[in-house]
Amino acid sequence: MKKLKKEKLTELWSLLAERTSLYLPVDEGGSVNFLPWEKGMEVDLDALNSTIPPKSIFFQQTEVYLQYTTEEDGLKFEEITPQGPAVLFGVRPCDLKGIQLLDNVFLQEPEDSLYKQRRLETTIVALTCTKPDSSCFCTLFDIDPGAAPGADLLATDLGEEFVFTAQSEKGESLLEAIATLLEDAEADSKAVEEVRRQAKAAVPTHGLDVEGLKEKLDSMFDDPIWGTFYRRCLGCGTCTYLCPTCHCFDIQDHTRGEEGLRFRCWDSCMFGEFTLMASGHNPRPTQKERVRNRFLHKLNYYPKNFESYACVGCGRCVRKCPVNLDMIEVIKALGGVTSGSC
């Protein structure tokens, strides 16, 4: 274990940015998001969750991957590959789990080469939580806000300093690269454990219980409950775009004259066009089918494929859905409740 005094953070950013792309949670005017760091940016490591989850570093909202031109002897293609190595600093445990749930999808056969390259070349520094929000519910999905298994490096905020624990070879080599800024922290292990323990205890349970919910939903496809949820849904894409586990995309061409680009971009099952087929038929013709799909995907379809619910309890949908059609409301209404209320 090593530690870094907070007053040395700017030095750390400069040191890291010299050797690699560095993504940090940056305040861009009320909204904190992971951006490539440049000198002078306002880094906010106290913000609990970035507005847009860090999945966007690996699975970009818009990603051009092919350029083409029409020439006399036919179409010429040029592949565009992702930029080189990066360090992603400050990922919360729930968001790290979100990335791991995306791994299940993008790294299974056929592998998504764009996603894979970014994932392999990026060193993730996870940051344990110190003060969970009232709308957090990560522990419902067995996520520990004081731990981040799978992160290359784990950082814990002790107030005046960050304590780092390497959890992979990438993490160890990152610690070596910044060794001049670090001090030994073996003596702080008890304090670190206490901070992590407190974080876990501070996550509200909301009286929720998802034990058996996946199985219960097997027979709820035609349940009248879907006919009540959707009525207030505005059909916007806020929940899906801010969700750390949503991963649907579309592929589009942008052609102008003899040149063009092929890109993929996020898509949302909340939009009518999402399942609209070329014939004009739409198997999810109304918002009812779309809302049902979103929640069944998280709580039934994905768990059947990958043995894990596709929700990490980050609370973004709770905080941002304009009509509160969020995961806590829906799990409660579906009967995933043991006792009490929020």
Added chain:
Amino acid sequence: MKPTVDKLKEIAAETLVGKKAELILGWQKGSFWWQSFPAFIEKQEELDSLTWDPFCVANLSIYLLEELKRKKKVALFVKGCDALAINRLLQDKCIEREQVLLYGLPCKGMADRAKIEAAVGEELSIREVRRDGDEFIVLTDNGEQHLDASNYLLDKCLSCRYPNPIVYDQLLAQEIDTFPVKERFQSVVKLENSTFEERYLYWSGHFNRCLRCFACRNVCPACNCRECIFDQNEPRWLGKANILSENQFCHLIRAYHVAGRCIDCGECQRVCPMDIPLQELNRKLIKDLNELYGDYDAGTDPEEPQPLGTFKLDDPASFSES
């Protein structure tokens, strides 16, 4: 006298029993003290879920577009801003007046969760926030706190000019006195006085953040097209790439499509997950229209000709230069 939850429940019960409407649109509490979301009441046993508290901000009128496809008559509660939206839908011929039963609720403004949390500082322990006169009473695990409500309103309510519904069938409480509000064009004037480069930086910074979730469009009572230009894919007017040029196109086109019809309710800005100041954009167009064609308040009178929806044969500004 302020409208009470009991009054809302009583009138809703009368509506259902008397078969005055098939559906009642109101609000119900969510899991958190700051959540009051749209409720769709069709049965007596659902009446008890109705609420009326400082978080009933959602404008229920936008649901009429969908619900009136299946229902002959819908009753709904309307605040001042919501009533302007009803007039918007009437004037745009989206609904007929006989299809709706309007219960008016004078409103002194809705509460801002973040402002209250910042003041109370113990967000995990807030249980309930209710209004009493000019105060918000915050119930926490550690007792009650009294806040001067005017400091904890949603930003959009700070410039509210119509606290009393302008159209209704029955008003559920006495009209309230209008209160002093923030001048609504302040930030527009500030932007007008900045340089072109400053304005470009300002708006491109905001539009760069846009997620293209369309919450602004979907919550807007003036965005009532059966098919939005942004959803058309043959041809695809708006590309799906999230890049500045497409995002600018999206927001400028939307602002122009609602120009002269925007009721300035501020819902677009409230629901934006990326905090883009969309109301400023619409207010710039309202201000320009006022200066060009005389003062006009969209949503106040559905019979009044709209500045961009009418023409005069003796219009002093001709289409041709000659």
